[in-house]
Amino acid sequence: MTSGGDTLSVCIMAGGVGERFWPLSRASKPKQLLSIVSDKPMITDTADRNQAVVPAERIYVITTQDQASDIRAALPFVPPQNVLAEPYGRNTAPCIGLVCALLAGRDPETVLAVIPADHCIPDIETYAATIRDAARIAEREQALVTIGITPRFPETGYGYIVAKEALPFDGETEFSRVARFVEKPPREKAEQLIETGNAFWNAGMFVFRVQDMLEAFQRFLPDFYPRLTAIREAVDTPGLAEAVEQAYAAAPAISIDYAIMEKADNVIVAHGTFTWDDVGSWTAVSAHWPTDEQHNATRGSTLLLDSDNCIVGNYNEGIIGLVGVRDLIVVRTGDALLICDRARAQDVKKLVAALREKPSTEPFTT
Numbered sequence: 001m002t003s004g005g006d007t008l009s010v011c012i013m014a015g016g017v018g019e020r021f022w023p024l025s026r027a028s029k030p031k032q033l034l035s036i037v038s039d040k041p042m043i044t045d046t047a048d049r050n051q052a053v054v055p056a057e058r059i060y061v062i063t064t065q066d067q068a069s070d071i072r073a074a075l076p077f078v079p080p081q082n083v084l085a086e087p088y089g090r091n092t093a094p095c096i097g098l099v100c101a102l103l104a105g106r107d108p109e110t111v112l113a114v115i116p117a118d119h120c121i122p123d124i125e126t127y128a129a130t131i132r133d134a135a136r137i138a139e140r141e142q143a144l145v146t147i148g149i150t151p152r153f154p155e156t157g158y159g160y161i162v163a164k165e166a167l168p169f170d171g172e173t174e175f176s177r178v179a180r181f182v183e184k185p186p187r188e189k190a191e192q193l194i195e196t197g198n199a200f201w202n203a204g205m206f207v208f209r210v211q212d213m214l215e216a217f218q219r220f221l222p223d224f225y226p227r228l229t230a231i232r233e234a235v236d237t238p239g240l241a242e243a244v245e246q247a248y249a250a251a252p253a254i255s256i257d258y259a260i261m262e263k264a265d266n267v268i269v270a271h272g273t274f275t276w277d278d279v280g281s282w283t284a285v286s287a288h289w290p291t292d293e294q295h296n297a298t299r300g301s302t303l304l305l306d307s308d309n310c311i312v313g314n315y316n317e318g319i320i321g322l323v324g325v326r327d328l329i330v331v332r333t334g335d336a337l338l339i340c341d342r343a344r345a346q347d348v349k350k351l352v353a354a355l356r357e358k359p360s361t362e363p364f365t366t
Helices: 042-050 068-074 092-104 124-141 187-196 210-220 225-234 240-249 256-261 282-287 342-357
Strands: 008-014 059-064 083-086 111-116 144-149 160-167 175-182 199-209 267-272 297-299 302-305 311-314 320-323 328-332 337-341
Touching: 008 042, 008 092, 008 124, 042 059, 042 068, 042 111, 042 124, 059 068, 059 092, 068 083, 083 092, 092 111, 092 210, 092 225, 092 240, 092 256, 111 124, 111 210, 124 144, 124 175, 124 199, 124 267, 144 160, 144 210, 144 256, 160 187, 160 267, 187 199, 199 210, 199 256, 199 267, 210 225, 210 256, 225 240, 282 297, 282 311, 282 328, 282 342, 297 302, 302 311, 311 320, 320 328, 328 342, 337 342
Parallel strands: 008 059, 008 111, 059 083, 144 267, 297 311, 302 320, 311 328
Antiparallel strands: 111 199, 144 199, 160 175, 160 199, 175 267, 328 337
8 A cells, every 4th residue: 555554544424314316215225225326235336446445444434323234234344343333413523523533542643534425436546546645645734635526517516625726746646725615606606616727526525634633623613522532532441332422412413514624724635537426316327327319317127218318217016118208307116206307306305304294204214
């Protein structure tokens, strides 16, 4: 291993539900446990990919209590004790703080790459080189490194990272200091950002020394930081579970971007050139499923006549037939059917929220 050495570990964040993939994704079997873009669950693809970065014994997963056993079953090559369970979800800042405190309690020199469980990255070699190079920069600069993806089009569903001066580096990856973060912009703003040539999609992937991230918690979340110190001091003692529970009872529900990354002055962006897709909604699968001449992406038993630009997933017995329609998303599972305008794919999340509000329909989300 050329970068990070024996200090580099990878933590996969796998606590989400993936509501935009309803009716396939449910609380009991969320997106990362589903085979959406390949024949393996997304969490398995992600862990496989990261074995090109570190050995399996240095891969960690943080998830929910409800998902932990299924995650362990999906990752037989990852030590079971490396699958860490949060008492309950509090967004990504407490999640990352917990992992940093646990790892710092065992090895304060750890360099940690934190990545989501549900992204699609087919270019494994370039991805692995980028993470290893980012680990070297994180150690050299004592910085918080974020992975930015070179934008291919003016996507309005992603945040952006605006870079400033470049950093000298003798590896394959280019690095720049971060000028600012931009929340999901309107299309015109996204076009302007891309035209500058120094803006990147925010992929939600980070590399840092755990001690540097804990220092950032101390600076920017001072009320929560003592809870992380208590976890760190309780590692490998009978008091660890109680320390974690008390920390989460007091934890703010906030993302790492809002809590730390957008405020810190030691943030560096790695110029990620590998192919990347966060597979955030049903519209994303058209890049990964078989597609016909009419731009219909299908999975399972389907028959489409005179139909264009549709996404059809059949996860049930029988067949789905479409005639003379366009721009639809149709997904059928054992107990539910979704029919959605393709332009409204992001609103599937709203449908799930509405189902939960009605006692008679709430079971279809669990």
